[in-house]
Amino acid sequence: MSVDKQHLLQFLLRQGDNTLVLGHRVSEWCGHSPILEEDIALANTALDLIGQTQMWLGYAAEVQGEGKSADDLAFLRDAWDFRNVLLTELPNGDFGRTLLRQFLFDAFQSVLMGRLMQSSDETVAAIAAKASKEVAYHVERSADTVVGLGDGTEESHRRMQEALEYLWPYVGEMFASDETDAAMAAAGIAPDPASLREEYDALISKVLTDATLDIPAATYAHKGGRTGYMHTEHLGHLLTSMQWLQRAYPGCEW
Numbered sequence: 001m002s003v004d005k006q007h008l009l010q011f012l013l014r015q016g017d018n019t020l021v022l023g024h025r026v027s028e029w030c031g032h033s034p035i036l037e038e039d040i041a042l043a044n045t046a047l048d049l050i051g052q053t054q055m056w057l058g059y060a061a062e063v064q065g066e067g068k069s070a071d072d073l074a075f076l077r078d079a080w081d082f083r084n085v086l087l088t089e090l091p092n093g094d095f096g097r098t099l100l101r102q103f104l105f106d107a108f109q110s111v112l113m114g115r116l117m118q119s120s121d122e123t124v125a126a127i128a129a130k131a132s133k134e135v136a137y138h139v140e141r142s143a144d145t146v147v148g149l150g151d152g153t154e155e156s157h158r159r160m161q162e163a164l165e166y167l168w169p170y171v172g173e174m175f176a177s178d179e180t181d182a183a184m185a186a187a188g189i190a191p192d193p194a195s196l197r198e199e200y201d202a203l204i205s206k207v208l209t210d211a212t213l214d215i216p217a218a219t220y221a222h223k224g225g226r227t228g229y230m231h232t233e234h235l236g237h238l239l240t241s242m243q244w245l246q247r248a249y250p251g252c253e254w
């Protein structure tokens with residue numbers, strides 16, 4: 001079944017913007033991590049996410065058909081044109097919050113990539129197959145860290161529980177569905193995000209239980225990022241930093 005170009009474009013922007021924005025956030029730890037090993041690990045995670053962005057936004061630019069590149073989409077769009085979930089743009093907070101946010105996102109990606117590898121769109125399937133190798137590592141690493149900190153000292157446990165309380169209201173947006181998702185599912189390109197929730201909950205529940213963390217009972221979910229309807233104030237500040245060089249020196253090349 002064919003799919004409207006605009007729906008496919010929106011889907012690809014959502015994928016690419018998630019990894020772009022989170023990749024930039026994680027890169028902010030470079031030179032500031034608690035120990036050298038974590039500094040290197042987070043820098044590599046950020047590089048993986050940016051590499052995935054290159055694939056998603058590169059395909060998005062191709063589908064858009066306006067002669068733009070992945071760099072154009074990354075550096076020359078304004079905040080209201082971004083389609084990332086709000087979770088990815090939240091400030092890093094302390095090291096524990098950063099790794100818990102990473103785990104909550106990695107778990108979603110691990111479930112999603114498994115489905116996207118079966119996509120009817122050959123390019124989407126190929127991107128997912130390549131990204132899945134990195135995602136598998138990311139979710140294993142972030143899960144181990146969450147368990148280590150959650151089931152660690154009294155101080156680390158307290159901080160991780162507070163981080164979970166803070167981040168939990170942003171989890172639900174990853175499973176929100178709209179007409180773009182319906183079009184992707186009907187064409188066999190991508191699953192309806194809502195259909196991934198059960199598998200996701202099973203994955204994170206095991207890890208959070210091992211981490212001795214209590215999953216909040218609240219079901220409210222902040223939304224607006226993946227549709228571009230509303231972002232937090234944090235995205236604008238992030239883009240100011242990320243896009244400054246290209247905006248100040250248009251067309252600049254290394």
